[in-house]
Amino acid sequence: MSKGSSERKVAQVKRGGGVSHVYETLRNEIIDLKLAPGSPIDETELSERFSMSRTPIREALVRLSAEGLITALTNRTTVVSNIDFVQLGAFFDALTLMYRVTARLAAQHYDESDLAVIREHQASFSNAVHAGDVLGMIATNRDFHLAIASAGRNKYYTDLFRRLLDDGRRILRLYYHSYDDNLPRQYVAEHDHMISAMIARDVETSDRLATEHADQIVRQIRSYISADSRSTSSITF
Amino acid sequence: MSKGSSERKVAQVKRGGGVSHVYETLRNEIIDLKLAPGSPIDETELSERFSMSRTPIREALVRLSAEGLITALTNRTTVVSNIDFVQLGAFFDALTLMYRVTARLAAQHYDESDLAVIREHQASFSNAVHAGDVLGMIATNRDFHLAIASAGRNKYYTDLFRRLLDDGRRILRLYYHSYDDNLPRQYVAEHDHMISAMIARDVETSDRLATEHADQIVRQIRSYISADSRSTSSITF
DNA sequence: CATTCTCATCTTGTCGACAAATAAAATTCA
DNA sequence: TGAATTTTATTTGTCGACAAGATGAGAATG
Known part of the structure; x- marks a missing residue:
């Protein structure tokens, strides 16, 4: 110019x-x-x-x-776009369902290459947790669950799940300052359990573990929101 | 120019x-x-x-x-884009799940204005059936189910469902020449039952009816594909 | 006669410029 | 002074043109 x-x-x-x-x-x-x-x-x-x-x-x-x-x-x-707190219930509902469905399908359809990728992401998540890298946790956690979804071989679920996890990343990012210290370690263990159930091709156990994992995360986010004063000020227009 | x-x-x-x-x-x-x-x-x-x-x-x-x-x-x-017949199983799986989930949520959350819209689309569908307008059936059927999804108040489900119904439109369009004559009338009745269950706010019955409706449609499409010789020649790419 | 290379043509990706619509500022008028 | 209105300025939507990459035809070579 x-x-x-x-x-x-x-x-x-x-x-x-x-x-x-x-x-x-x-x-x-x-x-x-x-x-x-x-x-x-x-x-x-x-x-x-x-x-x-x-x-x-x-x-x-x-x-x-x-x-x-x-x-x-x-x-x-x-x-x-604003984070839509009005649709938060819908978000939790869909998130939980996708956790369950993808875990079920992964147990049925995963192959060795899927497993390798999943373990890789789980290792990254574990590293982020032990390093106390909160931003890394949020990102790697997303990648881990998305890898499970990919193993489920259903693009419709995978696409919706990706959208949900990304929306979740924004919300978590908003509250990450109050991110608890002991919960992430628990998540690492829960992830390991989910992997075990998947390897055993145990659909029902995978479903149950996914449900519990989802409930745990929903509870966590809910507590952050109710505890944080910013929750009201963030609801713009 | x-x-x-x-x-x-x-x-x-x-x-x-x-x-x-x-x-x-x-x-x-x-x-x-x-x-x-x-x-x-x-x-x-x-x-x-x-x-x-x-x-x-x-x-x-x-x-x-x-x-x-x-x-x-x-x-x-x-x-x-090609119609992905490889993912057809995934399509049916997701479609059935969305039928169920949206029916459940609609029974819980619908209000009078939703009901009016749903009845309107059901009337249009009924008209198309009685007129023997196959293209109209496919389109109005989509609109009917999408209206139910809207009443469920969950944009994540609604968006996925819309995508599924549109993919379904393409598939049905591909086989519409063999569209059976008595099935559409049955669909009209099934839609009415679904509306009744919704008005009664009966979540479980809504779920059951939606499941049956979905199974019926999946069975129909499957029979078309296996009966139609074009099914193999259409697998391009 | 088959194969590879070159060249011409066509389609897409990117650019700078202009016009319409809106937002902001200035001006006028009560 | 304050509200309404005109003017200015900024930002988006659209356009025509050009360049990079790709496709296909034809020539050259083995």
Whole structure:
């Protein structure tokens, strides 16, 4: 713009690769609450930040909008979607059901490669817990459960579960300062039990353990919300 | 382009309204199989057809891609997604579960306005059945069940259910020529029973009826597929 | 005659610019 | 002073054009 012709494009990785980069970057920032709910998103600003035209930026935003992570008001500025506390009950309901269903299906359909991936994520989660890395816990926990869902071989459940876990990440991120110290260790053990039941191809036990795990997490989040004074101030508009 | 300056834009409805028009038009054409699975989608061609630039066309395509209705290969032409017969078991599984869950929740949470909408769609379905309008049946049946899902007040379930019902529309559309004559009438009766159970707020009966209804539909589709010789030739990709 | 390389053409991905719509600021009028 | 209205400015939606990558035809070579 100002420097002239010599500066082409620094990190023009691939033709079409910039879009997914913007998409994933923004997606992570939204889920990790680096972009606060309700904060406006300026296309021109992003265009400068990623040093690319508004067109690919726009495409990434459309994708995020389709996922419900941002809300696009026509002709007005688009904003980061709010965390919908009104639908919290629906969230817990669906989350619990997906925990159960994916655990059942994983016990039925998993193969050795699935198991390897699951164990890997469980190890990462365990590491994050012992290191006291709360953000790592939240992320690796999500990956662990998503790996179980993948082993279940049902894309419909996997897709919904991913959406739920990501919404959950945002909520947990909001309350992570009060993240308890002993609960994560318990989660590690519960994960191990779930893996054992899956290996035994024991559908009913897998279901039961998943239910308990889900109930535990729901209870945890509920207690955070009721204990935290911010819960009311976060309910915007 | 050639005529000069006098022709501006004929149906420039609203600024930003063209995108959703393209989106919905293409969406319906894909679901109704007017656009065959695997058929290529040319942006320039659509640009001429809707008499607008490629930019809004592209935005609609990104949305459809996010929904999984079209598959975009980078730098290559995008195609209408295939009906995934490999995942058919997963489809039936998720469909049945959503029938059950939404019926349960509707019995718990519906209000009078929901009931009115549901009855309206049921009437439309009934009309389509008596008129022998197969395409109308498929569409109104979808709307009926989606209305029940809405009454359940859980956006996660509603969104997944919509996706499932639309995938189901494509499959039914593929086999509609063998659509049986007496089954639809039975469906009308089953729908009425489901409404009655909902009004009685009887969760367990709603669940049971939904399960039976789902099993019936799954059985129907399965019989079509096994009876139809096209089932193998349609497995493209 | 088959195979590989080259080149032309076509489609997509990206860009800069302009127009419409909205939000903000300034001005006028009661 | 305050409310209504005009003006300005910012931001989004759309456009036409160009460049990168891909597809396919035809030439060249073995």
